[in-house]
Amino acid sequence: MIKLSQACLGPEEEAAVVNVLRHDGYLGMGKETIAFEKELETFLKDASSGSVSLCCCHTGTAALHLATQALGIGPGDEVLIPSMTYIASFQAVSATGAKAVAVDIDPNSGAIDLSSAKSLMTSKTKAIMPVLYAGSMHMANDVYAFAKDNGLYVIEDAAHGFGQPFSFHDHVVTCISFDSIKNITCGEGGVVFSKNTRIVEKIKDLRLLGVEKDSDQRAKGGRSWDFDVKEQGWRYHMSNINAAIGRAQLKKIHLFLKRRTYIVSRYLNEISHPMIQMLAIDWRAPHIFPMLFLGNRDKFRQDLLKEGIETGAHYKANHLLSFYRTPYDLKGAEFFSEHVVSLPLHVNLTDEDVSTVIATVQKMCLN
Numbered sequence: 001m002i003k004l005s006q007a008c009l010g011p012e013e014e015a016a017v018v019n020v021l022r023h024d025g026y027l028g029m030g031k032e033t034i035a036f037e038k039e040l041e042t043f044l045k046d047a048s049s050g051s052v053s054l055c056c057c058h059t060g061t062a063a064l065h066l067a068t069q070a071l072g073i074g075p076g077d078e079v080l081i082p083s084m085t086y087i088a089s090f091q092a093v094s095a096t097g098a099k100a101v102a103v104d105i106d107p108n109s110g111a112i113d114l115s116s117a118k119s120l121m122t123s124k125t126k127a128i129m130p131v132l133y134a135g136s137m138h139m140a141n142d143v144y145a146f147a148k149d150n151g152l153y154v155i156e157d158a159a160h161g162f163g164q165p166f167s168f169h170d171h172v173v174t175c176i177s178f179d180s181i182k183n184i185t186c187g188e189g190g191v192v193f194s195k196n197t198r199i200v201e202k203i204k205d206l207r208l209l210g211v212e213k214d215s216d217q218r219a220k221g222g223r224s225w226d227f228d229v230k231e232q233g234w235r236y237h238m239s240n241i242n243a244a245i246g247r248a249q250l251k252k253i254h255l256f257l258k259r260r261t262y263i264v265s266r267y268l269n270e271i272s273h274p275m276i277q278m279l280a281i282d283w284r285a286p287h288i289f290p291m292l293f294l295g296n297r298d299k300f301r302q303d304l305l306k307e308g309i310e311t312g313a314h315y316k317a318n319h320l321l322s323f324y325r326t327p328y329d330l331k332g333a334e335f336f337s338e339h340v341v342s343l344p345l346h347v348n349l350t351d352e353d354v355s356t357v358i359a360t361v362q363k364m365c366l367n
């Protein structure tokens, strides 16, 4: 079976975990997490320009939840979210008590449709949560400008986008996932970053049950004993074991991105059929390879599975789920949700696997 996605792990990750187990003696959040944060900061600064503050969390969902809470968003507030995303984006917002408002997408790219966002804005809207669908940043500057013009924060769901050259802004807080199949993995993990140091400092407290400055104490090898807590926090920090895996993976990110972009370029160049529509997005740091199949998508996926090729359908539109059901239609997201198919994309795919996927897709289009 050619798998849809998979982590690429080697002896480096194994050694990193064993090192924490045998030599560090502390598995929770400590020096590995702090070292990973420093390395991520350097990596992000090198890839972009300007300064950034950041904070690791135990999942990307936790990063989104903390970012939303730290911006003061809660009951009575609304956040605009493209319906075409993983359920985590919606759940992170509703976990704060705020309303997740489903917005339409551009069916040519899967990215948020800003005219739909504008039409769904109310006096309660506090933020917009764009999703870097498949890792694409092609809409990022437009969204930052839209938010600035409308007095909104941007909580950027960049779960798919690690490896992109981010730019840093005071009104933008970016959240990344390091789950088991992302561009790099920690096993489970996430990071939240922003130019806005005040917000990131707040997130650092919130991730440790609201205990003030506990992150600073852990950086010094201790923890806070005499502390105050001023609001609801969460047990959302990253452990030394997860951080150790992430540190080993971070060293390989350039190799990983090279391989991922190579596989994508082969799909884009070698698959061609009137039933298939490729997405008009930026493929610099791709996490998945979605495309639209204009016929019976479910049958197409079944046919590929019978030939030993696992595919995905990223995603079912969130406004169609019972919990987030909207009284209005979102035509772009509904069309996309019905026709999207994701082909295998991960670093372990061989050239032969890629050729097999391409040939089988071409053959199945004729079925």
Ligand SMILES: Cc1ncc(COP(=O)(O)O)c(C=O)c1O
Pocket: 059, 060, 061, 062, 085, 086, 088, 089, 131, 157, 159, 160, 176, 177, 178, 179, 189, 190
């Ligand atoms: C678009 C999107 N947002 C958020 C998340 C949540 O990340 P995590 O699984 O690390 O909680 C994911 C994870 O797959 C995702 O794809």
